[in-house]
Amino acid sequence: MAKITIVGGGFGGIKAAQELSIDSKNQITLISDQPNFIYYPSLYSTATGYSYRESWAPLEKIFADTKNVKVVIDKITKVDPTKRQLVGKSKSVYRYYTLVLALGNTTTYFNIDGMADYSFGIKSQQEIRRLQAHLFEDMSDGSDDEKNYIVVGGGPTGVELAGALGEYILKLREYFGIRKKSLRIGIIESSDRLLPRLHKSSSKAATKRLKKLGVRVTTGKAVERLTENTIIVAGKELATETVIWTSGVAPVEFYQKNQKWFEFDKRGRVVVDDYMQARKDIYVIGDNASTPYSGLAQTALHDGYFVARRIMGSKAKYRPKLPPCVIPIGRKWALFEWGLLRFSGRAAAWLHTAAGFIGHRDVLPLSWAIGSWHARTKPELRLPDDLKF
Secondary structure, three states: OOEEEOOOOOOOHHHHHHHHHHOEEEEEEEEEEEEEEHHHHHHHHHHHHOOHHHHHHEEEEEEEEEOOOEEEOOOOEEEEEEOEEEEEEOOOOEOOOEEEOOOOEEEEEOEEOOOHHOEEEEHHHHHHHHHHHHHHHHOOOOOOOOOEEEOOOOHHHHHHHHHHHHHHHHHHHOOOOEEEEEEEEEEEEEOOOOOOOOOHHHHHHHHHHHHHEEEEEOOOOOEEEEOEEEEEEEEEEEEEEEEEOOOEEEHHHHHHHHHHOEEEOOOOOOOOOOOOOOEOEEEOOOHEOOOOOOOHHHHHHHHHHHHHHHHOOOOOOOOOOOOOOEEEOOOOEEEEEEOOOOEHHHHHHHHHHHHHHHHHHHHHHHHHHHHHHOOOOOOOOOOHHHOOO
């Protein structure tokens, strides 16, 4: 019997657990600090009025019919390889034989004054609840005094959100009987172009699409400070009460708190060998592993599958795979890039729907994937208190 402990309930952790559970001799303990799996590619959509069902599902439900997977909700704070022990925030001690760390990342505000205090986010259920409550509160009296809605960060999440935000705010206005027509949505990226990790042609296409949707695009300028009702960008002050932060990710603090056990690269990611091991019997996968393309959901899935096969006896070395990138921007339009293959429009939008469905299916029961994408076709304007978190 093989006993495996997996820490992290995201793409990599769930994929590893599902693959390992195929062999009934494996006994898997999955420890997560959140009770739900969060499907990050859909959070921008849930934040702009679509069902929560497409963005998260209870871990207990995912593994309800998997007898050899035990789900534990706790935040792991310490590891001791000499004792093969983990310590949780609950003070519980967990003994491991083989350990897979799939911890994901955390948000960083790059020390921008006021950003942590006054900005909104969409990277968790709690952040989405807070943003939606803010928008509902601002309009609930039948007025809408907001002059600018600002998205900070020109990566995929920021671009997706900027493309969907206008339609959502207009629906909110209609819901509250607000007749105001003018709508100002802007996106700010400190690099010289949107989507800086993609090809320049993809950046150009995304910029053109956002401008067509009425979004003001600002690049090459950094946010310097944020207050309750203003944002300062490159020395200029802009009135706003709604700034949504989609930029900035960093390795989770767990690794720094336990740094004596790990080696890190220049970006703070954990160095792993050809088999994704950071130490004997400790695998590190997903966002925190020092591998090409880490930080992407598809890479985490690839890592989870590889490590599961390795634990079950595979001798193959890890080979990174360049994942395709599909970015929806508004309705029935998306951007696709995979190496030298790049195109945009309705065909890319169809690929986004298909890719999202496959992404759900890879880490969740097929029935949940079908249900979640059925929910995608039914936008809802629910009061924040009615959201089923």
